[in-house]
Amino acid sequence: MLTYYFRLAILSIKRNPVLSSLMIAAIGLGIGASMTTITVNYAMSGNPIPHKSEQLFAVQVDSWDPNNPFREPNIAPDQLTYLDAMALMRNAPAKRQAAMTKVFAVVEPKGDEALPFDATGRATFTDFFAMFETPFLYGNSWGKDADNNNEMVTVLSKQTNERLFGGENSVGQTITIGGKVYNIVGVLDGYRPTPKYYDVTNGAFNDPEDYYIPFNLVAALQLNRAGNTNCWKPTAEDGFQGFLNSECVWIQFWAELPDKETQDNYLAFLNNYAEQQKQLGRFPRPLNNHIQNVMQWLELQEVVSDNARVIMWLSIMFLLVCLLNTIGLLLTKFSTKSAEIGLRRAVGASKKTLFAQHLLESTLIGIAGGLLGLLLAYGGLHGVKALYGSSVEHLAKLDTNMFFVALGLAISSALLAAIYPTWRACNIQPALQLKTQ
Amino acid sequence: MLVMNNIQKVFRTEQVETHALRDFSLKVEEGDFVAVTGPSGSGKTTFLNIAGLLETFSDGQYHLDGIDVRSLNDNQRSRVRNEKIGFIFQSFNLIPDLNLFDNVDVPLRYRKMSSSDRKQRIEQALETVGLASRMKHLPAQLSGGQQQRVAIARALAGSPRFLLADEPTGNLDSSMAESVMQLLEDINANGTTIIMVTHDPKLAARTPRNIFVKDGVVTEKKRSSMDGTDSLIMQPAIA
Amino acid sequence: MELKPILSALLRNKTGAILIAAQIALTMTIIVNSVFMIMERRGDMDRPSGTDEANIFVLSYTGFASDFNEQTQIVEDLDYIRSLPGVIDAIQSNSAPLIGGGWSMSLATEEGPDKNGTGTAIYFADDHAVNTFGLNLIQGRDFNPEDITWRNRTDTNWPGQAILTKALAENLFKEDWRNAVGKTVYISETQPINIIGIIETMQAPWNGWNGLERSMLVPQQTLFGGGRIIIRAEPGERDRLMTDIENGLMQNYKGRLVRNVRSMEEIREISYQSHKGTNTILLVLITALTIVTALGIVGLASFSVNRRKKQIGTRRALGATKFDILRYFLVENFLISSVGVVFGALFTVGLNMLLVSTLDLPSISWYYVPSGMILLWCIGLAAVYGPAKKACQISPATATRSV
Numbered sequence A: 001m002l003t004y005y006f007r008l009a010i011l012s013i014k015r016n017p018v019l020s021s022l023m024i025a026a027i028g029l030g031i032g033a034s035m036t037t038i039t040v041n042y043a044m045s046g047n048p049i050p051h052k053s054e055q056l057f058a059v060q061v062d063s064w065d066p067n068n069p070f071r072e073p074n075i076a077p078d079q080l081t082y083l084d085a086m087a088l089m090r091n092a093p094a095k096r097q098a099a100m101t102k103v104f105a106v107v108e109p110k111g112d113e114a115l116p117f118d119a120t121g122r123a124t125f126t127d128f129f130a131m132f133e134t135p136f137l138y139g140n141s142w143g144k145d146a147d148n149n150n151e152m153v154t155v156l157s158k159q160t161n162e163r164l165f166g167g168e169n170s171v172g173q174t175i176t177i178g179g180k181v182y183n184i185v186g187v188l189d190g191y192r193p194t195p196k197y198y199d200v201t202n203g204a205f206n207d208p209e210d211y212y213i214p215f216n217l218v219a220a221l222q223l224n225r226a227g228n229t230n231c232w233k234p235t236a237e238d239g240f241q242g243f244l245n246s247e248c249v250w251i252q253f254w255a256e257l258p259d260k261e262t263q264d265n266y267l268a269f270l271n272n273y274a275e276q277q278k279q280l281g282r283f284p285r286p287l288n289n290h291i292q293n294v295m296q297w298l299e300l301q302e303v304v305s306d307n308a309r310v311i312m313w314l315s316i317m318f319l320l321v322c323l324l325n326t327i328g329l330l331l332t333k334f335s336t337k338s339a340e341i342g343l344r345r346a347v348g349a350s351k352k353t354l355f356a357q358h359l360l361e362s363t364l365i366g367i368a369g370g371l372l373g374l375l376l377a378y379g380g381l382h383g384v385k386a387l388y389g390s391s392v393e394h395l396a397k398l399d400t401n402m403f404f405v406a407l408g409l410a411i412s413s414a415l416l417a418a419i420y421p422t423w424r425a426c427n428i429q430p431a432l433q434l435k436t437q
Numbered sequence B: 001m002l003v004m005n006n007i008q009k010v011f012r013t014e015q016v017e018t019h020a021l022r023d024f025s026l027k028v029e030e031g032d033f034v035a036v037t038g039p040s041g042s043g044k045t046t047f048l049n050i051a052g053l054l055e056t057f058s059d060g061q062y063h064l065d066g067i068d069v070r071s072l073n074d075n076q077r078s079r080v081r082n083e084k085i086g087f088i089f090q091s092f093n094l095i096p097d098l099n100l101f102d103n104v105d106v107p108l109r110y111r112k113m114s115s116s117d118r119k120q121r122i123e124q125a126l127e128t129v130g131l132a133s134r135m136k137h138l139p140a141q142l143s144g145g146q147q148q149r150v151a152i153a154r155a156l157a158g159s160p161r162f163l164l165a166d167e168p169t170g171n172l173d174s175s176m177a178e179s180v181m182q183l184l185e186d187i188n189a190n191g192t193t194i195i196m197v198t199h200d201p202k203l204a205a206r207t208p209r210n211i212f213v214k215d216g217v218v219t220e221k222k223r224s225s226m227d228g229t230d231s232l233i234m235q236p237a238i239a
Numbered sequence C: 001m002e003l004k005p006i007l008s009a010l011l012r013n014k015t016g017a018i019l020i021a022a023q024i025a026l027t028m029t030i031i032v033n034s035v036f037m038i039m040e041r042r043g044d045m046d047r048p049s050g051t052d053e054a055n056i057f058v059l060s061y062t063g064f065a066s067d068f069n070e071q072t073q074i075v076e077d078l079d080y081i082r083s084l085p086g087v088i089d090a091i092q093s094n095s096a097p098l099i100g101g102g103w104s105m106s107l108a109t110e111e112g113p114d115k116n117g118t119g120t121a122i123y124f125a126d127d128h129a130v131n132t133f134g135l136n137l138i139q140g141r142d143f144n145p146e147d148i149t150w151r152n153r154t155d156t157n158w159p160g161q162a163i164l165t166k167a168l169a170e171n172l173f174k175e176d177w178r179n180a181v182g183k184t185v186y187i188s189e190t191q192p193i194n195i196i197g198i199i200e201t202m203q204a205p206w207n208g209w210n211g212l213e214r215s216m217l218v219p220q221q222t223l224f225g226g227g228r229i230i231i232r233a234e235p236g237e238r239d240r241l242m243t244d245i246e247n248g249l250m251q252n253y254k255g256r257l258v259r260n261v262r263s264m265e266e267i268r269e270i271s272y273q274s275h276k277g278t279n280t281i282l283l284v285l286i287t288a289l290t291i292v293t294a295l296g297i298v299g300l301a302s303f304s305v306n307r308r309k310k311q312i313g314t315r316r317a318l319g320a321t322k323f324d325i326l327r328y329f330l331v332e333n334f335l336i337s338s339v340g341v342v343f344g345a346l347f348t349v350g351l352n353m354l355l356v357s358t359l360d361l362p363s364i365s366w367y368y369v370p371s372g373m374i375l376l377w378c379i380g381l382a383a384v385y386g387p388a389k390k391a392c393q394i395s396p397a398t399a400t401r402s403v
Helices: A002-015 A017-044 A082-091 A127-131 A144-148 A158-165 A197-202 A217-221 A239-244 A260-279 A294-300 A306-335 A338-346 A351-392 A400-426 A430-436 B044-051 B074-084 B100-109 B115-128 B144-157 B174-189 B201-206 C003-012 C014-046 C070-083 C129-133 C166-179 C238-252 C264-271 C273-307 C309-317 C322-358 C368-392 C396-400
Strands: A056-060 A096-108 A117-124 A136-139 A153-156 A174-177 A180-188 A211-214 A249-256 A290-293 B002-012 B017-028 B033-037 B059-064 B085-088 B162-166 B193-197 B209-214 B217-223 B230-232 C056-063 C087-093 C103-108 C118-124 C137-140 C149-152 C161-165 C184-187 C191-199 C215-218 C220-223 C226-233 C256-263
Touching: A002 A017, A002 A351, A017 A306, A017 A351, A017 A400, A017 C273, A056 A260, A056 A294, A082 A096, A082 A239, A082 A249, A082 A260, A096 A127, A096 A197, A117 C256, A127 A249, A136 A158, A153 A158, A153 A174, A158 A180, A174 A211, A180 A211, A197 A249, A197 A294, A260 A290, A290 A294, A306 A338, A306 A351, A306 A400, A306 C014, A306 C273, A338 A351, A338 A400, A351 A400, A351 C273, B002 B044, B017 B044, B017 B059, B017 B217, B033 B044, B033 B174, B033 B201, B044 B162, B044 B193, B044 C396, B074 B085, B074 C322, B085 B144, B100 B115, B100 B144, B100 C003, B115 B144, B144 B174, B162 B174, B174 B193, B174 B201, C003 C014, C003 C322, C014 C273, C014 C322, C014 C368, C056 C070, C056 C238, C056 C264, C070 C087, C070 C220, C070 C226, C070 C238, C087 C129, C087 C220, C118 C166, C118 C220, C129 C226, C161 C166, C166 C191, C226 C238, C238 C256, C256 C264, C264 C273, C273 C309, C273 C322, C273 C368, C309 C322, C309 C396, C322 C368
Parallel strands: A117 A211, A153 A180, B033 B193, B033 B209, B085 B162, B162 B193, C118 C215, C149 C220, C161 C191
Antiparallel strands: A056 A249, A056 A290, A096 A117, A096 A174, A096 A249, A136 A180, A153 A211, A174 A180, B002 B017, B002 B059, B209 B217, B217 B230, C056 C226, C056 C256, C087 C226, C103 C118, C103 C184, C137 C191, C161 C215, C184 C191
């Protein structure tokens, strides 16, 4: 029976080629537009580390201006001061934790041929790698000793290793960064979280850094920092030490807290620490310390841009218009078939079978529209890449999940659009139709 | 007065050339009631379409009320149809979405006429066909005979000089057909010229003048009013 | 006009009409709000940076060699560049309008902590800045060579004088900005700065900042290990100089990296890339939407003409001219569209209110709504014109044809 319906559906689609292609085009355009924008939003709001996102916490301690919150409404700063970050690194009770900041320097390749180039780096602690489960291609992270003893060690990104060593295992070799020689202890294997959750302050969709070095080198070598710095109070003393002792925030801080107990302990520690600092005349605001897990953090820092959201909702409205359009076209199409439906009813077809027959037809149209929509979404995502440049390159990708979402959306849209016209067509009085013909 | 001389109507498709009317000549006087009969495909409807200015013809002369129809453009033909001709169709052709009042109103809408004037004419026309009380009903709520009476009211509302009826009783049973025919006779008695295409010999027998169309050629059936028997004379309709 | 019968016929076939009206309402909502957002963004993109954009280019340098002496290198580089034919002037600075990265500070008209400050962008530059950027000095004076000092990365002291933009002066002194020259403002809470000049316009480096017009020129040259050089060329010389100077600088000294040599036009392009991208997406969206809606109307109108063939033939037989038939369909569509655009107007304002409350979008200007209504009316009429024209061609003889 199904093959019979199938044949009827194909026949019917072929009989009205213009109406059928209009419908396929309408569904295709609607699906194409909404899938393009949904994909970008999905990538923006994706969970970058799903199995662990509830155990990783961004740390906020509010050391800000007594008169104004860091951000309305009373949101604590997204970064920490050097004083606080160091105090937490020393004493805070976490399974793992790492302060980090963005630095930049010129890398000088060996040999006279290769030209020096600019690179950005992440100065952090060894726990960074274990906490965020960065994959290693060669070698490993540096040890705690390296953190404490200001050892000149570095972990390279895969790209940097390719650029400087042609992808060979470079562990044990050296590299000159900012005029200083570092020992390479590890090479990452294409590590690229989207969003780059551990540093949304400096661009949630930016490329990951080219190299990683122990955090304490920032102070020891007075490295150039590339990241955002915010101050509410002038620094009291001149020089680099003055900056380190200032109320400026410029350090991202993450802790791994596997269960409720460690989380509560950690927050208690933060509040206790803030109280102590108040005794010393710092922390002029009421207590406002938080730990936020990965998804809470992305939400709080508004990682999905308003623009992307607005465009997504507009394109979903566009899909709605396309569906209304399809309903109208289906009504038209089925009404030209009222004679046939009347005849089939008269020779004994039940309403149910007729309904099924016509829904099958709509489903076929939905599938065709969905495939067209996928094609358009594919083109649309390429267009998005071309329009926005490299910053969205890793957002505008259609994965298998999205493929099935698109197809499902297309078919369910087509079915949704088909229900009313089909119902109306199948409710025709058989006698009436036969008489007027 | 309606005068047709040597009207030719040729339908051309790529393969065939069909002569629907050939050398068709007819003269209808003011106040006539003419029944047109003939077998299917003889050209009856083509004749009526040409007479009613619904279709153009290929050759010949046609004067309606002294107007040379050939010289009219599409808009002028619409004007003439609207003002001089009333139509009655076999399948009534009422507009299903409009109530009786609005249906009768349709031809009047295409004239410059005040709304009170229109209202008066519509009510009067529906009065004439005995349906004034059902003005707000939709066509679907009426029987076939009633629908055809509405169609007649619509044809009358514009006070046309000519009434063209295409099988007006073709979709009706005999008692309804009788009442519609009665109505047409009354209208004719009031001076309106009627040309009625029919295949029903009984109806044709009731009209003062009968013409017979076969293969696109007209033949006049002259009837002796004494014995009621028909005598067939082959001759052009007009001298 | 035959409004009443058209209306009563419409009310008996509501579904199609409702579908079209709903499409028109939604389409209008999307189009008007999109166009509004596009125009807002265009308006942002059209704001002048205050500089001679056509002839300026910018390059970045970073010193890395152990023998890199930034102070002598800056002097040497600027002397070299300024001496080249085709160069109008050049400066070393930390940033430039639209570049995206820079330094901001807070200024207050009174001394001391806890005073409400006004944020401003800081450009460190020497006495060639006004000439290099092509700024319009409307009050006071430019820097003198002897005003210029050197600034190290960790310095916290500020020189005692600065040139402010008009917008910054207005923000600090309100209507009294014309008398701002000679007044003192405070930076870092306690350090006084004497205003020596006012420039008409100079944008801050961040195009998304709401204080975009507030900038300040500070008479210092930076020794931050890296910085930018801004060069203004004579008309037509820019592109040649971009390659010449990049190569020249590298030849003169190899211990610093010279990179990102970009014209102001390129910088503007990059700066507004996402603005432009979003506008293009919206434009594509509303174009596709217009086509879909129009095709939908064409489809439904064609169907309605087909369904009413007999009726149209009858009307023609009863005396309707071709124009009467055309008018019937146009009027019918106009009525449907009118319902659509009235709801469209409500939805448009509703969506805008939503965008205003959830995002920081401004309220829509009143004239967008009637313009949108007229546009949708026209789209509807244009879409229905084809099928209506076809309806005119239906022969009056259709009336006598049996089904």
